[in-house]
Every structure is written in C-alpha cells, then in structure tokens.
Amino acid sequence: MTSVESGSNSADKLASNESVQVIVRCRPLSVKELQQECKSVVKIYSNRGVIEVENLKARSDNERSKIFTYDAVYDERSAQQTLYDETIRPLVASVLEGYNGCVFAYGQTGTGKTYTMEGSDEDEMGIIPRAFEQIWAHIARKTGVEFLVSVRYLEIYMEEIRDLLRIKSTKIHELREQAGEGVVVTNLHSHTCQSAKDMLKAMKTGNHNRTTGATNMNEHSSRSHAIFQIIIEMVEGDSKSMKVGKLNLVDLAGSERQSKTGATGDRLKEATKINKALSSLGNVIYALAENSAHIPYRDSKLTRLLQDSLGGNSKTIMIANIGPANMNYDETIITLRYAYRAKSIKNKPTKNEDIKDGKLLMLQDEIERLKALIMQKSNGTEINGLDSEEADLLDSDSESENVEKERKLEVGKMEVDELSKKLKALEKQMVHGGKDIVDSVNENELRLEQQKTEIAERKKREVEMQQRIELEEETCSELKQVFASLQQQVDFKRDKLKRLNNKLQSVRQEIIDNHEVYLKDRQEVENANDEAAMNLRQSLLIIDNFVPSEERSRIISLAQFDEDTDNWIIKEDSSRILPQDRPIAHNYRRPISDYAVNQGLTQTKYRGENILDLKLDMPLRTTQDYTPPSICPQIKALVNDVIKREMENSHMVIRLAPHSVVGRSNTSKLEQEGKYNQALKSLVDVHSLRNTTAAKPVPPRSAKSSYQLKQN
Numbered sequence: 001m002t003s004v005e006s007g008s009n010s011a012d013k014l015a016s017n018e019s020v021q022v023i024v025r026c027r028p029l030s031v032k033e034l035q036q037e038c039k040s041v042v043k044i045y046s047n048r049g050v051i052e053v054e055n056l057k058a059r060s061d062n063e064r065s066k067i068f069t070y071d072a073v074y075d076e077r078s079a080q081q082t083l084y085d086e087t088i089r090p091l092v093a094s095v096l097e098g099y100n101g102c103v104f105a106y107g108q109t110g111t112g113k114t115y116t117m118e119g120s121d122e123d124e125m126g127i128i129p130r131a132f133e134q135i136w137a138h139i140a141r142k143t144g145v146e147f148l149v150s151v152r153y154l155e156i157y158m159e160e161i162r163d164l165l166r167i168k169s170t171k172i173h174e175l176r177e178q179a180g181e182g183v184v185v186t187n188l189h190s191h192t193c194q195s196a197k198d199m200l201k202a203m204k205t206g207n208h209n210r211t212t213g214a215t216n217m218n219e220h221s222s223r224s225h226a227i228f229q230i231i232i233e234m235v236e237g238d239s240k241s242m243k244v245g246k247l248n249l250v251d252l253a254g255s256e257r258q259s260k261t262g263a264t265g266d267r268l269k270e271a272t273k274i275n276k277a278l279s280s281l282g283n284v285i286y287a288l289a290e291n292s293a294h295i296p297y298r299d300s301k302l303t304r305l306l307q308d309s310l311g312g313n314s315k316t317i318m319i320a321n322i323g324p325a326n327m328n329y330d331e332t333i334i335t336l337r338y339a340y341r342a343k344s345i346k347n348k349p350t351k352n353e354d355i356k357d358g359k360l361l362m363l364q365d366e367i368e369r370l371k372a373l374i375m376q377k378s379n380g381t382e383i384n385g386l387d388s389e390e391a392d393l394l395d396s397d398s399e400s401e402n403v404e405k406e407r408k409l410e411v412g413k414m415e416v417d418e419l420s421k422k423l424k425a426l427e428k429q430m431v432h433g434g435k436d437i438v439d440s441v442n443e444n445e446l447r448l449e450q451q452k453t454e455i456a457e458r459k460k461r462e463v464e465m466q467q468r469i470e471l472e473e474e475t476c477s478e479l480k481q482v483f484a485s486l487q488q489q490v491d492f493k494r495d496k497l498k499r500l501n502n503k504l505q506s507v508r509q510e511i512i513d514n515h516e517v518y519l520k521d522r523q524e525v526e527n528a529n530d531e532a533a534m535n536l537r538q539s540l541l542i543i544d545n546f547v548p549s550e551e552r553s554r555i556i557s558l559a560q561f562d563e564d565t566d567n568w569i570i571k572e573d574s575s576r577i578l579p580q581d582r583p584i585a586h587n588y589r590r591p592i593s594d595y596a597v598n599q600g601l602t603q604t605k606y607r608g609e610n611i612l613d614l615k616l617d618m619p620l621r622t623t624q625d626y627t628p629p630s631i632c633p634q635i636k637a638l639v640n641d642v643i644k645r646e647m648e649n650s651h652m653v654i655r656l657a658p659h660s661v662v663g664r665s666n667t668s669k670l671e672q673e674g675k676y677n678q679a680l681k682s683l684v685d686v687h688s689l690r691n692t693t694a695a696k697p698v699p700p701r702s703a704k705s706s707y708q709l710k711q712n
C-alpha cells in the first residue's frame with residue numbers, strides 16, 4: 001500500500017470550513033469531438049481557482065466569455081492522484097475521526113463523473129478505490145483501536161432504490177428517517193470488509209450490477225444515481241463508547257438534453273426521471289443557497305438521501321465535471337452555474353462520538369460472552385473428564401455410568417467447538433488496528449506521501465489567498481485611489497461605471513441564457529408530458545375496455561399513495577384474502593352443480609378452482625321479445641295497393657325482357673328499368689316506414705354468459 005493518512009492537520013482545517021467545497025474538473029476533448037473538429041472553449045487557471053468559458057457564438061464582447069471561481073479547478077491534464085491528494089484525502093481523514101463525509105460528482109453525461117469516482121484501470125484509479133487504500137493504511141497504523149468496516153452500495157434507477165450488492169433480492173427498500181442517523185434505506189445489505197481488496201471486490205460487484213446503457217454522448221452511460229457507503233465504527237482501548245465515520249461516494253447519472261443524447265422509448269423515460277431527480281437536487285441547492293425556509297428534500301429519493309450531505313451533518317465536496325467542447329457550451333455553463341450556487345451551502349458537521357450502541361459494541365459484548373461461555377464449558381468438561389477417569393479407577397463395575405459420562409464429555413466438547421467457531425467468525429469481522437505497520441507501509445513512502453499532502457495543502461492555501469487578494473483589490477481600489485484632479489476623478493468614475501455596466505450586461509445575458517435554458521427544459525418536459533399522457537390514455541383505454549367496472553371501483557377504493565415509496569400501492573382487501581395454501585380438490589376440479597357453486601361462494605376455495613366469477617352485463621330484451629307495431633288499415637290498404645301495382649309492372653317487365661333485347665330500342669329498355677327501380681324504391685320506402693313506426697331497435701341477442709378468471 002502506498003497511501004498514507006494526511007494527519008490531523010488537514011482534517012482540522014476541513015472542520016473549520018463548513019461550506020460545501022466545490023471543485024471543477026474538465027476532461028480532455030474526446031476522440032469523437034476531435035473527429036467533429038470541435039474547439040476547446042474552456043480555460044483553467046488552477047493557481048487562482050478560476051475557469052473561463054468562451055462563447056464562440058457571442059454577438060457582442062460582453063457575451064464573449066464567462067468567468068467562474070471555485071475552491072479548486074482541474075484541467076484535462078490533471079492526474080487522479082493529484083485531485084485525490086489535494087481535495088479528497090483531508091475529507092477521508094475527517095471521516096476516520098468520526099465525521100460524516102460526502103463526495104458527489106455532477107455533470108453532463110460523458111464528462112467524466114464515473115472516471116473521477118471509480119477511475120479506469122490500476123494507474124488511473126478514481127476516488128473510491130483511493131479512499132479504500134487511505135482507510136486501510138490508517139487502520140494498519142492505528143494501534144489499540146478496534147474497527148468494524150462495512151460497505152453498502154445502492155442505485156436509484158427510475159426513482160426505485162436497488163441494492164447493488166444483492167441485485168436479486170426482492171426486498172423493498174424504503175427511506176426512513178431515523179433519530180441520530182438521518183435518512184436510512186431499509187433492507188440494504190451491509191457487507192463487512194477486512195481489507196481494501198474486500199472493498200474493491202464489493203465495488204466491482206456493484207458496478208457490474210449497475211444500470212448502464214449507450215447514448216449518443218457516452219457509450220457506457222450510467223443511467224442511475226449510485227451511492228457507495230462506507231461505515232467505519234471505531235472503539236479505542238477498553239472504551240465502552242465508539243466513534244462512527246460515514247462516507248457517501250455518489251456518482252450521479254448525467255444531466256442531459258434529450259435532443260443531444262438521442263433518447264427515445266425507455267431511454268427517454270430514464271432521461272426524464274434522471275432530469276427530474278437532478279432538477280430536484282438543483283432546487284434543494286438553490287433553496288439552501290437562498291436560505292429559504294422550506295428546503296424541498298422530499299421531492300425525490302436522491303435529495304432525501306443527500307439530505308445530510310447538503311445543509312446537514314456532513315462535510316461535503318461537490319465535483320462538477322465538464323467537457324471543453326464548444327458544442328457543449330450551454331451544458332457547461334449550466335453545470336458551472338449549478339456548482340457556483342452550491343458554494344454557498346453551509347453544513348453543520350459534528351463528530352459522531354460517544355455512541356453507546358452500535359454493531360461493533362454489540363460484537364464486542366457477544367465476543368466477551370462467548371469467551372466466558374467457552375471458558376466455563378471447558379472447565380466443566382475438564383472436571384467431568386477427571387471425574388470419569390477417577391470413576392474408571394474407583395469403580396470399574398459402573399460401566400454404564402462411564403458410558404454416560406463419556407457421552408456428556410463428547411457433547412461438551414462439541415459445544416465448545418461450536419462456540420469457538422462462532423467466536424472466530426465474530427472476531428473475523430472486527431479488525432484490530434496497527435497490526436502490520438512494518439509490512440504495509442514503507443517508511444520512506446510514508447514520508448514522501450506526507451510531503452505531497454503538505455505541498456497540496458500549501459497550494460490550496462495559495463489559491464485561497466490569491467482569490468482573497470483579487471477580491472480585496474477590487475473592493476479597495478477606490479479607497480486607495482488618490483485623485484490629483486477633478487478630471488482624474490471623473491475618469492475613474494467613468495471606468496467604474498463601465499465596469500458596472502459590463503457586470504450588468506453579463507447579468508442580463510445570464511438572465512437571457514437562463515430563459516433559453518428554461519424554454520428548452522420546458523420543451524423537453526412538454527414532450528415527456530405528451531408521452532406520459534399518451535401512455536395514460538392507452539392505459540385508460542385498456543382499463544375501460546377490459547377491466548370490469550366493479551373491479552375498477554374496487555381497485556380505486558383500495559389504492560392509496562404511499563409517501564415512503566413515493567408510489568401508489570394497493571391496500572390489502574381483507575374480504576378477499578385467500579389462504580396461502582388452499583387444499584387440493586380431489587374428485588372435482590370445478591364446482592359445477594348449484595350446490596358446489598353455493599359452497600364455493602361461502603366456503604374455502606380449492607386449488608385449481610375459479611376464484612373470480614364475473615357476470616357480463618346482459619341485454620334487457622332480445623329479438624324474440626320484438627312485437628310488430630299495429631298499422632292503421634288505410635295505410636295498410638294503400639301499401640298493399642302500391643305493392644300489387646308495382647309487382648304487376650315488374651312482372652310485365654320481366655316477361656317482356658327477352659323480346660326487348662331483340663326487337664326494342666335501348667330507350668324503352670331504360671324506361672322499363674326505371675319503372676322497375678321505382679317499384680323497388682317504393683318497396684324500400686314501405687319497409688322503412690314500417691321500421692320507423694316499429695319499436696326501438698333491439699340489441700342483438702347474445703347468449704347468456706359469464707367469463708371467469710381462474711387462479712393458476
């Protein structure tokens with residue numbers, strides 16, 4: 001192991017600074033961006049913590065570039081090791097002293113969040129594996145302290161929490177507020193680790209289970225927000241209280257424009273959820289920065305889980321990842337503004353110490369108890385053993401008693417073995433600090449690492465001082481100015497006015513940019529809304545056409561909104577609860593007789609029987625119920641007369657027809673056809689007259705039926 005702890009210096013320093021620390025990292029232009037001949041528009045001034053972004057489409061000089069200042073900034077050449085040593089190492093050192101810590105990476109999709117948090121290979125390890133090394137290097141040096149280190153790994157995918165270390169688990173994970181612990185996730189597997197390797201294995205397992213997919217912007221895009229939690233419990237000497245350090249390492253899903261990622265279908269649904277959660281995170285950051293009375297933590301699972309990290313009991317670092325390409329200018333500006341706002345969030349970190357109940361303390365108690373029990377049993381067994389030997393000598397006749405004693409001895413030994421195994425398993429979970437200080441850390445390396453950390457800290461201080469100087473120079477320049485003449489004063493004021501005017505312009509520009517972003521966001525929300533409305537309409541159609549109305553009403557009456565899962569759930573209908581194991585029917589599978597049907601309604605249902613019997617709505621009348629209307633005799637006579645006449649005419653036409661083909665002209669043929677048609681028309685008229693005077697049409701007769709749902 002090469003990592004070392006930074007010492008208490010850095011940790012103490014972090015403790016005094018309660019603001020969320022914001023750092024920005026810019027990745028290099030990607031191969032795709034180089035192929036598309038994109039230009040780099042981001043300039044990084046690491047010594048001052050400043051970033052300048054150039055707008056190639058600017059219409060005026062005022063819009064040309066935008067400048068932002070952060071706690072630290074890293075350009076495309078920055079090494080993983082440097083970023084870790086300068087910003088994360090002090091935070092992890094604080095966690096090892098009993099603070100809560102959080103690092104979260106935010107940024108547009110494909111800007112390097114996963115690269116920063118996890119890294120790529122051994123040389124390019126990211127923050128998470130480096131934190132493992134730091135933690136275990138610390139444990140290796142800490143004599144007289146017992147540690148219990150456990151990890152959890154979860155993802156929030158489409159607003160559902162999934163346990164990445166138990167991906168097949170069907171347990172439901174809810175968010176619960178717990179006194180002293182903040183918001184916790186229920187039923188999450190906690191994996192106890194004995195080394196950095198164990199942790200790395202857990203991370204890899206979780207990464208393998210994480211939801212990823214390809215988008216236009218990133219071939220391996222993370223489609224979920226992933227949180228890796230490390231919990232370190234520490235007990236010093238014989239103390240009966242412990243310290244607990246918790247570290248949340250968060251790799252957020254990328255913020256993205258649907259138009260750029262080319263998201264459709266499921267990807268679009270994912271993107272909508274991702275953007276919704278990120279915009280709630282933005283709202284929380286905004287509300288905290290503005291000191292609002294209400295902070296909308298409950299708007300998403302992500303913000304509830306990060307509640308302590310933002311404005312609560314935690315030391316927090318936000319890493320804003322950006323890309324340098326001109327085509328991502330808008331997204332880069334959004335990320336930078338987001339990050340800039342987060343700078344003003346104030347946290348209230350306090351040490352988690354003097355904790356009287358916890359897994360480690362319980363483990364220690366259990367180990368003590370087992371040790372005492374083993375001791376007691378072993379003593380008992382020895383005594384029994386002696387007794388039996390003596391008994392052998394003294395009383396060779398009592399064979400059966402000896403056998404009995406030997407059996408007891410055997411059972412006693414087995415019990416001791418069992419307890420020893422249990423004890424070993426429990427002891428294995430705990431780690432004793434300071435065990436292999438000589439093996440694990442080479443002294444020279446340790447010194448070298450400490451020097452590196454000191455250099456990093458000095459650099460950090462330099463950046464802070466540089467920023468302070470620049471700020472003071474600006475505010476004090478007027479005071480320092482000695483005016484030789486009125487003209488000089490006027491010139492100075494004019495300069496100042498110009499500067500203020502520039503500022504005003506850039507604020508105006510920001511408002512315009514924000515408005516454009518708002519319009520784009522709105523368009524995307526509208527698109528998502530349309531799709532959701534379409535899905536809803538489709539679902540309603542299915543419900544209207546395929547779900548019987550009484551079933552629908554029943555479900556509506558049972559449905560209720562569950563705040564914890566942020567979802568609709570169906571309450572259990574006690575009247576419908578069926579026994580889990582219904583008895584198997586022997587001779588008949590379905591109740592067919594009336595008696596059986598009645599029995600089925602009141603008594604236990606058998607497996608394989610229909611459990612639902614839904615009657616269809618039957619028509620009130622059938623065609624058989626049709627009675628023709630009574631028609632007035634005059635109309636009847638009139639109609640009969642017309643029919644008779646027309647029939648005669650048509651017979652005549654039909655009789656004449658063969659001759660007409662040979663001996664008559666075409667005109668007379670047409671005349672006859674006209675008459676024939678007229679006769680038919682009269683018939684139709686009479687028929688329709690009948691129909692209108694008849695009773696209302698009767699729906700087609702359908703067989704009296706019911707459809708039945710069968711339980712499998």
Ligand SMILES: Nc1ncnc2c1ncn2[C@@H]1O[C@H](COP(=O)(O)OP(=O)(O)OP(=O)(O)O)[C@@H](O)[C@H]1O
Nearest residue numbers: 027028109110111112113114115218221222253254
């Ligand atoms: N600082 C960097 N130096 C070199 N390569 C980088 C750097 N940052 C990111 N990359 C590369 O850029 C690509 C995208 O990075 P990554 O997957 O980490 O982005 P992401 O922000 O996590 O994306 P998404 O939100 O879609 O998951 C990867 O191939 C990664 O190796």
